[in-house]
Amino acid sequence: MRTTLGHWFPPAMRALIRKEFREYRHHRAILLTGLGLPLVFMMLPFLNLVGFDPDAPPDKVNLAVGQSMFVFFLTPAIVPAALAAYSIIGEKEQGTLEAILTLPLTDRQFLHAKIFAVAAPAVVASSLVYLGFTALSALVVKEPLRSEVLDPIWSVGVLGLGVPLALFSTLTGLSISARARDLRVAEQLAGMVILPALAPVALVAFRVVPVNLATWATFFAVVMLVDLLLLAVAYRTFERERAIALAA
Amino acid sequence: MVDDGDRGFSDRAAAAIEVHDLTRLFSGTTAVDRLSLRVERGEIFGFLGPNGAGKTTTLRMLSTLLRPTAGEAWVAGFDVTREPMEVRRRLGVMTERPALYERLTVDANLRLWAEAHEVPDADGAIRTALEAVDLGDRRHHSVSSLSKGLRQRASLARAILHRPAVLLLDEPSSGLDPAAAVQVEAMIRELVRDGTTVFLNTHRLAEAQRLCDRVAILKTGLVALGRPAELRARIFGNAISVQLADPLTVAVTEAVRRVPGVEHLAAQRTSFECRLKDIEEGTPCVVAAVVAAGGRVLEVKAAGDLEQAYLDLVSGDSSQPGVQEPGLREAA
Secondary structure, three states, X not given: OOOHHHHHOOHHHHHHHHHHHHHHHOOHHHHHHHHHHHHHHHHHHHHHXXXXXXXXXXXXXXXXXXXXXXXXXXHHHHHHHHHHHHHHHHHHHHOOHHHHOOOOOOHXXXXXXXXXXXXXXXXXXXXXXXXXXXXXXXXXXOOOHHHHHOOHHHHHHHHHHHHHHHHHHHHHHHHHHHHOOOHHHHHHHHHHXXXXXXXXXXXXXXXXXXXXXXXXXXXXXXXXXXXHHHHHHHHHHOOHHHHHHHHO | OOOOOOOXXXXXXXXXXXXEEEEEEEOOEEEEEEEEEEEOOOOEEEEEOOOOOOHHHHHHHHOOOOOOOEEEEEEOOEEOOOOHHHHHHHEEEEOOOOOOOOOOEHHHHHHHHHHHOOOOOHHHHHHHHHHHOOOHHHOOOEHHHOOHHHHHHHHHHHHHOOOOOEEEEEOOOOOOOHHHHHHHHHXXXXXHHOOOEEEEEOOOHHHHHHHOOEEEEEEOEEEEEEOHHHHHHHHHOOEEXXXXXXXXXXXXXXXXXXXXXXXXXXXXXXXXXXXXXXXXXXXXXXXXXXXXOOOOEEEEEEOOOHHHHHHHHHHOOOOOOOOXXXXXXXXX
């Protein structure tokens, strides 16, 4: 009898996910996007807060912290877009798509493996970067900025929305990657398509919408709903025949 | 399901591959037209045809990458449309391009296949497969550092490492130097001895003639099916070609004509072709008659080869003497 892990992640899926991770390690552009970009995203807001005048009025402090926090919503959206754009185009460019589709994988398992291999590292990277930022801020940033940064409501928002934002970005990037013939076009398209998803977050970060649990819960529900719709579309539109025809 | 050795054939499997009226249309154009054939277990089956004949489309339907528009196909006893996962578990596929991940090592490429097919001892299986293709020392090399020939071998190792019941090979020796091609042929024979059935898509007629138990010639539909020697005989009949060391003389020609069973003789300057009633009985008599008439025989062979037969079949020209109508659309 299959274990729970075996049920959700059958061996062929696990093998494909491990292959994706191995490929990331040997792909300079992906390493740069997956590791370099989050590090930049961690340092920029940190330096912004370190250099900020702690005696500024409270509304300016709030805005500065909000702007810094906005960067941590960018990470789970931007990193998967780059990885996802490469995900299927990369197979086409290497001529491996046809071969990999002969493995004992259903179309859905193939998609799930690709989604997991893109979204999981992006969520982990963005969470680690955020935790690094809060740790650095706790040590270095002065009050009242520090208290504002360490307010748990930001952690709920950044960590809670990380998964649905990463999924949104992954699913749109994969859809584009499955249809595009050129990696650069796919990357640019994926990058552009995710921007509207960040508009509501920007409203919070820039304090147009209040930062509270209800706001995050609403955003979470809306983005998850969009993700489910995108997943349903991906199920309907991803067909090995079409993917192979486009790869030819 | 019963286990056939450890190859995983279904108990319904009468043959390794069975295809009935398989048809595939692309936007109204017929790529494969009502193809019917049967490949027996442990057979090396050659699939020949000109470009655009539907060979790759057939291979893709058998490997569950394309759905047939009509007709049915079974691999190892499993229906390619209704049981694609069962088919994929029992198939090894070597595509025409090596299809390897260039940034990864040979080991990492093969490991993906070993893990996906749940090979119990992945390390051992990778080592064995790489040794079989003489690539054991390249295991930890990056694929990008390998030549085309070595990549082709690595691709074959990947296709065989889970010991598939049926191996689909698309132009396995394409791009290989003659020595490497011979090595690949030897490997294919070894696999068949080990119980694998091989479906070989090839342009190399000499390779098909040497390697295949039977060949099918495809030109959208099935043009001919049989053993290479049978196909040759269908086109050229029981004809032999005799090459002499010296110019052909009247005495030699007359001597050959007098041999019982010689039905037709076509003379050239230093050679002749003749059709015999019975090739096995007639050939020694013809050679003896030539020698008795003072001729010096350099070579005797069956007239025509698979390449000529193939060209005649795909061009629709079967007007040679002794031609029998090839079995159109017939199953084995």
